[in-house]
Amino acid sequence: MPLILCHSPKGGAGTSFVAAHLAMALAEAGHGATAIDMTRQDSLKLYFGLKPISEIPDLEAPENQGLTIGGVSLRQGWRATHAPAFANALDNGELPFSGGTFVVADIAADDTMLRDQLLPHASLMVVPVSPTALGLAALTQVVPGTPLIDLDYTAFIINRLDETRRFARNANSFLRELLGGKLIGSIHEDESVNEAVAMAKLLPAHAPASGALADIRALAKTIAQVCAPPQTEEEAA
Amino acid sequence: MRKDVANLLAKLGKRDFHYQEFADRFSDVELWPLFETLIHDPRILNAPPAEDHGEVAITANAATTAATPAPAATLAAIAPARPESEASGGDAAPASKDLSSLFARYGGQNTEDAPGDVHALLQKLAQQIEQGKL
Numbered sequence: 542m543p544l545i546l547c548h549s550p551k552g553g554a555g556t557s558f559v560a561a562h563l564a565m566a567l568a569e570a571g572h573g574a575t576a577i578d579m580t581r582q583d584s585l586k587l588y589f590g591l592k593p594i595s596e597i598p599d600l601e602a603p604e605n606q607g608l609t610i611g612g613v614s615l616r617q618g619w620r621a622t623h624a625p626a627f628a629n630a631l632d633n634g635e636l637p638f639s640g641g642t643f644v645v646a647d648i649a650a651d652d653t654m655l656r657d658q659l660l661p662h663a664s665l666m667v668v669p670v671s672p673t674a675l676g677l678a679a680l681t682q683v684v685p686g687t688p689l690i691d692l693d694y695t696a697f698i699i700n701r702l703d704e705t706r707r708f709a710r711n712a713n714s715f716l717r718e719l720l721g722g723k724l725i726g727s728i729h730e731d732e733s734v735n736e737a738v739a740m741a742k743l744l745p746a747h748a749p750a751s752g753a754l755a756d757i758r759a760l761a762k763t764i765a766q767v768c769a770p771p772q773t774e775e776e777a778a
Numbered sequence: 779m780r781k782d783v784a785n786l787l788a789k790l791g792k793r794d795f796h797y798q799e800f801a802d803r804f805s806d807v808e809l810w811p812l813f814e815t816l817i818h819d820p821r822i823l824n825a826p827p828a829e830d831h832g833e834v835a836i837t838a839n840a841a842t843t844a845a846t847p848a849p850a851a852t853l854a855a856i857a858p859a860r861p862e863s864e865a866s867g868g869d870a871a872p873a874s875k876d877l878s879s880l881f882a883r884y885g886g887q888n889t890e891d892a893p894g895d896v897h898a899l900l901q902k903l904a905q906q907i908e909q910g911k912l
């Protein structure tokens with residue numbers, strides 16, 4: 542039951558987009574996947590073709606009241622993860638997520654408290670980075686106390702890469718040098734991400750040829766292999 | 779070929795294009811002052827990487843995956859198995875490497891300009907600052 546935290550030191554880097562589509566791509570690849578929105582903003586659901594008015598089941602709602610879209614079980618976890626009982630449960634070594642599935646958590650940029658609470662229980666932290674000056678500058682803030690390149694269990698993803706932009710191109714190369722294997726790939730800037738939400742449709746349905754979609758699918762494969770036992774994959778050959 | 783490119787070409791009915799992906803050469807990267815600032819920031823790199831800097835490959839937190847029968851795979855182990863055609867846009871980073879060899883990897887013919895390591899990169903930055911280019 543690998544817990545994957547999606548968190549970026551910079552708001553707007555595409556953390557919710559990455560969390561939603563990572564979960565969907567894992568489900569597509571045949572893994573069980575749960576996506577938990579741990580933000581107050583409640584926008585993860587928008588990437589699942591839902592409208593702002595739609596409500597998704599609370600993390601603690603019974604299983605028979607669950608909601609599965611795109612193969613992903615969707616939960617709103619802001620309330621539950623910010624209740625005192627949650628921190629207590631974690632302190633007692635209980636992780637209140639169960640089942641043999643990937644659990645992908647969307648954590649707001651400023652919510653470093655929750656990030657720090659969950660980090661010891663996570664298999665991997667996925668950090669989306671926008672290839673902008675402010676996106677790079679925010680890399681100094683990823684986990685205070687540990688130099689960026691010494692972070693364990695941390696995978697960086699460049700999101701919204703537009704190679705026609707000079708700084709973005711340079712930032713991409715710079716980060717590849719700096720982070721090496723910890724930078725597991727990039728996701729291209731793709732307006733169909735925005736359009737799919739505006740249409741209240743899933744990205745794979747709205748734009749099956751989306752470049753960003755192809756990118757996140759490749760990244761999900763890498764992440765699944767890093768986090769899960771290889772025998773769950775059919776591609777043993 | 780990237781999937782979206784292949785799809786676009788198929789849509790356009792164009793099958794006679796030559797397609798090439800250009801790998802970035804690190805020596806072509808413009809050295810923005812921000813890059814230098816970041817390299818010098820102890821929150822990014824504690825100390826200039828030594829020759830024996832360890833592998834920079836990601837692993838999952840084994841403690842949390844202990845219930846799974848197989849050890850957590852590392853990128854180093856899986857990356858070579860990934861077919862080239864599946865890497866989207868050639869963006870997947872190389873499996874694992876030594877920081878001191880990072881820059882050398884891009885050496886190629888243009889070794890004069892290609893920084894050999896972080897020290898060389900810093901030197902190049904310093905030169906450009908001296909020459910008033912930055």
Ligand SMILES: Nc1ncnc2c1ncn2[C@@H]1O[C@H](COP(=O)(O)OP(=O)(O)OP(=O)(O)O)[C@@H](O)[C@H]1O
Nearest residue numbers: 552553554555556557558701729730731734735753
């Ligand atoms: N690859 C992409 N191409 C184009 N637009 C994108 C891409 N990824 C994200 N976006 C857009 O960028 C904006 C921010 O995305 P998102 O809300 O997922 O980021 P976030 O980091 O979760 O933000 P917040 O800090 O507010 O939670 C949205 O409008 C989203 O549609």
Ligand SMILES: [Mg+2]
Nearest residue numbers: 556557580584
């Ligand atoms: Mg968000």
